[in-house]
Amino acid sequence: MLRRVTLAARWSAPLVLAVILSAAGTGGPAGAADTVLTYALISTGTSKIPAYTTTGEDTEIMAQIYDSVLQADAKTWKIGPDLATAYTTSSDGKTWTFTLRKGVKWQGGYGDFTCADVQFTWDFNKDPANHSFWQTQAVIVDNVACPNPYTAEFHLSAPFQGFIWSVVNIEPSTGWVLCKAAWDKLGRAGYEKTPIGTGPYMLKSLAPSQEVVLVRNPDYWGPKPAVDEIDFKVITDSQTAALAVKTGAVDIVGVNDPVVATQYEHTPGVAVIAKQALRTDYLELNEMVKPFDDVKVRQAMRYAIDYRGLVAAILRGFGTPGYAGILMPGQTGFDPSVNPQNTYDPAKARQLLKEAGVPLPIKGFFTTYNDTPDINAAQFLAANFAQVGIELEARPLERGTLVQVRIAPTTPAAVIGNALSPDPDGFIGAFTGKQIPPAGLNISRYTGADQLFQMQREVAGAAARKRILREIQQRFATDVPVIEYYVQKEIFFVNSRVHNYEPFVLFGGDPLAKVTLAAK
Amino acid sequence: MRPYILRRILLIIPLIWGVVTSVFLVVHLLPGDPAAVLLGPFATGDREAALRHMWGLDRPLLVQYGQYLRNIAAGDFGTSLLTGQPAASQILSLLPYTVVLGVGALLIAVGAGIPLGIAAAVRSGTAVDRLSLLASLLLISTPSFLVGIVLLIVFSGRLGWLPAIGAGTFARPGSIVSHVVLPALALSAGLLAYLTRITRTTLLSVLREDYVKTARAKGLAGRVIVLVHALRNAMLPVLSILGLATGDVVGGAVVIETVFARPGVGSLLVNSVTGRDYVQVQACVIVLAASFVIMNLVTDLCYAAADPRIQYR
Numbered sequence: 001m002l003r004r005v006t007l008a009a010r011w012s013a014p015l016v017l018a019v020i021l022s023a024a025g026t027g028g029p030a031g032a033a034d035t036v037l038t039y040a041l042i043s044t045g046t047s048k049i050p051a052y053t054t055t056g057e058d059t060e061i062m063a064q065i066y067d068s069v070l071q072a073d074a075k076t077w078k079i080g081p082d083l084a085t086a087y088t089t090s091s092d093g094k095t096w097t098f099t100l101r102k103g104v105k106w107q108g109g110y111g112d113f114t115c116a117d118v119q120f121t122w123d124f125n126k127d128p129a130n131h132s133f134w135q136t137q138a139v140i141v142d143n144v145a146c147p148n149p150y151t152a153e154f155h156l157s158a159p160f161q162g163f164i165w166s167v168v169n170i171e172p173s174t175g176w177v178l179c180k181a182a183w184d185k186l187g188r189a190g191y192e193k194t195p196i197g198t199g200p201y202m203l204k205s206l207a208p209s210q211e212v213v214l215v216r217n218p219d220y221w222g223p224k225p226a227v228d229e230i231d232f233k234v235i236t237d238s239q240t241a242a243l244a245v246k247t248g249a250v251d252i253v254g255v256n257d258p259v260v261a262t263q264y265e266h267t268p269g270v271a272v273i274a275k276q277a278l279r280t281d282y283l284e285l286n287e288m289v290k291p292f293d294d295v296k297v298r299q300a301m302r303y304a305i306d307y308r309g310l311v312a313a314i315l316r317g318f319g320t321p322g323y324a325g326i327l328m329p330g331q332t333g334f335d336p337s338v339n340p341q342n343t344y345d346p347a348k349a350r351q352l353l354k355e356a357g358v359p360l361p362i363k364g365f366f367t368t369y370n371d372t373p374d375i376n377a378a379q380f381l382a383a384n385f386a387q388v389g390i391e392l393e394a395r396p397l398e399r400g401t402l403v404q405v406r407i408a409p410t411t412p413a414a415v416i417g418n419a420l421s422p423d424p425d426g427f428i429g430a431f432t433g434k435q436i437p438p439a440g441l442n443i444s445r446y447t448g449a450d451q452l453f454q455m456q457r458e459v460a461g462a463a464a465r466k467r468i469l470r471e472i473q474q475r476f477a478t479d480v481p482v483i484e485y486y487v488q489k490e491i492f493f494v495n496s497r498v499h500n501y502e503p504f505v506l507f508g509g510d511p512l513a514k515v516t517l518a519a520k
Numbered sequence: 521m522r523p524y525i526l527r528r529i530l531l532i533i534p535l536i537w538g539v540v541t542s543v544f545l546v547v548h549l550l551p552g553d554p555a556a557v558l559l560g561p562f563a564t565g566d567r568e569a570a571l572r573h574m575w576g577l578d579r580p581l582l583v584q585y586g587q588y589l590r591n592i593a594a595g596d597f598g599t600s601l602l603t604g605q606p607a608a609s610q611i612l613s614l615l616p617y618t619v620v621l622g623v624g625a626l627l628i629a630v631g632a633g634i635p636l637g638i639a640a641a642v643r644s645g646t647a648v649d650r651l652s653l654l655a656s657l658l659l660i661s662t663p664s665f666l667v668g669i670v671l672l673i674v675f676s677g678r679l680g681w682l683p684a685i686g687a688g689t690f691a692r693p694g695s696i697v698s699h700v701v702l703p704a705l706a707l708s709a710g711l712l713a714y715l716t717r718i719t720r721t722t723l724l725s726v727l728r729e730d731y732v733k734t735a736r737a738k739g740l741a742g743r744v745i746v747l748v749h750a751l752r753n754a755m756l757p758v759l760s761i762l763g764l765a766t767g768d769v770v771g772g773a774v775v776i777e778t779v780f781a782r783p784g785v786g787s788l789l790v791n792s793v794t795g796r797d798y799v800q801v802q803a804c805v806i807v808l809a810a811s812f813v814i815m816n817l818v819t820d821l822c823y824a825a826a827d828p829r830i831q832y833r
Contacts, residue, residue: 040781043791046558046602054562131570133562172562192604208603208610209791210687210783235685235781239669243677244685244781400552400796403563418561439565 035228037498037515040235040244040253044212048195048203049188050173051125051132056419056507059171061232063509064214065107066197068175069098069118069152069167074504074511077330077422079168083113083177083198084152093159093460098167100150105219107202108194110181115146120180122154134172160457161465162332162423170421170508200225200513210234225513245493246270251517252501252510253493257373258316261491269496274318274489277505278330278420281377282322282484283366284443289412291358297390298480300352303345304388305381311486314377318491322484325473331424333456333469339477342484349388360389366413367406370396378415381485407437414443419507428453428472431481446481521824528817532810539809540592540802544585547798554601554796575601577798588802597806598799602792607803611785615807617687618784620696621776622769624704626762629711634758636712637719642746644724652716659713664772668706668779675702685781703780707772711765718761722754729753755826763819767812 045058050066053059071082084098104113124130125138132138140160145153156163167175182196195203200222201214212232216225233250235241238257242264244250255261265272285292285301292298307321322328325339353360368378378394385392392413397405406414420427429435432450435442449472456468476482490505497518504510555571556563572578576587591598597608640652659667676684682702688695726732727750735745774786785804792800 044603047604052604054558054560128570131574133559133567136564136566189604207613207783208600208605209614209788233686233781234783236787237778237781240672240685240779240781243672247676247680247684249684249686399557399794400550400554402552403556404551404553416561435564437565438568441561441563 035226035517036231037227037229037252037512037517038231038233038250039512040241040250041232042236043234044206044208044210044232047192048206049191050176050178051130051134053173054133054171057232059173059507060509061212061214062173062176062195062197063169063199063504064201064230064512065195065199065203066169066176066178067104067199068169068177070164070175071169072422072504072506072508074502077506079164082169083118084167087164091460093161094156096154096156096163096167098152098154100152101221102150104198104221106179106182106196106198107217107219108179108182108196110179110185110196113177113179113198114149115144115152116149117177117180118152119144119146120183121176121178122174124178124183125174134174137166137172138174140166158458159460160425161459161462162425162457165421165423165425168508170506171419172426201230204229220513222513226516227512230512242270242493245495248495248497251495251498254503255491255493256371258314258318258491259372261318261493262316264493271494271496271498273492273494273501273503275492275503275505276320276330277488277490278328278422279418279488279490279505280322280328280420280484281374281415281417281486281488282326282482283381283413283415284441284482285413285480286409286411286443287445287481288409289364291356291362292364292412294356294358295479296352296356297358297362298483300349300356300388301385301390302342302480302483303349303352304390305342305384305483305485306344307342307485308344310377310380310384313380314373315486315488318489319486322486324477324480324484326427326476326482326484327424327469327473328420328484328487331420331422331427333424333466333473335466335470335473338470339473346384346388353389361386362390362392364391364412365393365395366415367395367397367402367411368415369402369417370398374415374417377485406443407441409437411443416441416443421506424469425453425457428456431476444481446479448479448481449475525817525821528813528820532813535813536806536809540589540806541585543802543805544588544798547793547796547801548581548584550796552796554798557795558602592806597803600792600797600800602795602797602800607800610788610800611803611807614783614785614788616690617782618773618777618786620687620700621703621707621773621782621784622766624700625707625711625769625773626766628704628708629715629765630762632708633712633715634719637716638723638746638751640716640720641723641727642742644720649720652720656713656716659709662709663775664706664709665775665779667709668703668776671702671706672779687782687784699780699782703776703782706779707769707776710772711769714761714765715758718758719754722757723750726750726754752826756823759819759822759826763816766815 041057041060043057045053045055045061047053047058048062050062067083069084070079072079083101085101086099088097100115106113122138122141122144125132125134128135140156142155142157169175179196183191200217200220202217204213204215206212214230216228235244238255238260241253242260245253246267246269261272264270285298287293311319311321321341323339324342327334327339368374375396378396382392382394405411428449431442431446432453433447436445452468452472456465459465459468490503492503494501499516501515553568555568559567600607600610636652640649643649672684675682683699686699688699690696732745732750735749773784774790777784777787789804792804
């Protein structure tokens, strides 16, 4: 037998370990760590110019850099002053006049904010040559006039009561104001590198796929933020993000996995905030594909789903069943008398299928997203449908393939997830003839509410609009082009050192300037 | 040897061209439209068409291909469709983190796997050998992401010894080291186990050779026999595996980067494929393909260094 071989590494292992553990102490941030807020996102986004992005991550970052004409309160969703302190509307609803705030400075030394910047922003979004993602939203404004530097007059091509939501701090991002002087000097590429706003924070550095760092704007017109710096770090995995909050590596993260949320609900040092949002998942039924062109089949499918079971199993209680008439509480015109929550009644589903006279089983498939909660929800739905004789295969697809397959004319149904505005115009508009693919995402090819949609846009008076919205909800509840299966709560993990944090669950950014931090 | 090395380096050019062409065709033929992916729920036909026009994706495929080759020849890897940043600079900013993770994992795998394999071979049939077999089977069977999550929960979550997320900063090298320990351990686990078994098997086979018996009969110390005479011959298959394992390490890095929220080229590639960012995908593939070719060349040279009988012309 060979003599024992002494491994040279044996004696050096403790030494190596000591080096590593001593280096571990150098992992934290240097300097004023107590005034750095760390916020986790799933990416660093694609653009910091509001006209060129739709991602939630960019919205979260841009909300700290830019101000909007008006802003929605994170807690109450009520619209209040921001760059404008007051507004009036003309009797015909076509002219909106905003009184602008004086003494607001642009970041980077680009002078004072005036009406010229508001005018520039809207002209920019409207001009097809700029390829703004919001061009079709912006064209409702014929022009923005500036009778003086601190008055902005929006002249609409037609009256639109929901217009107010186009000038606030939520997507679509026509509300955030660009700096004309900075754009003229920097151009698009320069503005992308150095986005200029009037908000409480400025961009300090951006490392794509890694982190975005913002620093406090010393010239901010509002109350001075308590936090000096916001560090947006990229964490794509919910478990990792939750652990990072627990260890204090991250202060705030939005979590889209309810299972992870329940695991950390009672963890010391971690506050789990769940807030009801206007975030919904719905199944669009393609009326071009038989037998989904039969309204009784669609109605049957709506009764076939165990909504409460779905919310309990998939959302772990972080949500509510969806609504028959698609609008939901918190949206203008929501009327529960004609738009109740969807109910589970498999016996009624079978009865409707019998009345429809379609041979069973009905076979087909529906597309969905390929993340875990959506896959689980899809399997739950498929099982519910199978119980009444509708065999729809759930097909989770990666995003690139999904966006193509779901709009194909032969795809029977598709799941869409959406974060909505309190004004229902955009959501209803998504189910009109003009949005039939490839033009949009009206996968159901439904046109039953087209006229009513136009009427609610143009009618004068809130009461009259409410009546039309009520009728729209009735129409959707009867025709069932869409089955809204749940409305989710947004879930946030917050480290216990964070105070005064109010998540903004509309498609906008949190008011992080109000956050304070206890010492670590 | 020099002409051989030169030939191998020159061969990179047609190889990269082949890879670039294949990837170009594959990404453009994949279902899915980058404009639709970017716009998400706000996608409309007009917006998608405007974006595709801005990106030049509405031109004939052959025209796009020709333009792309011209740009590559001029050293221009293009601009990411999703972020608008130069594709090359995105890779360069992330490559150091991937290299640190890959090198760390290889060092752990080699530094622990080979000695453990040696120990198992010289103590063949004993408890040490059996324990190493059990540990190897466990590590090979456990997915790296699971190893990573367990390490994260124990050493970061519970003990607080090491950071949970991120990669540190090169301005503070200590932070780079502390942030790479757990991810490198997780990434190295499978390769470490594999190297242990291969080293044990090949060394055992070499130790039965006649020249080893001769060396033993001459009275040479056991350590000298194993480390000086036997190990070098046993290393040849291990070197081949290491060369191939480099690819596995980069591939496995994607999962580990996600678990530990580390930046890296692997994650960049996956996100680019998902987002149909053709430009970024092509740039990443060029860099990775060139890396594999260079690693294979290095492996061959190590082979020649280990075995003087091997001569390249």
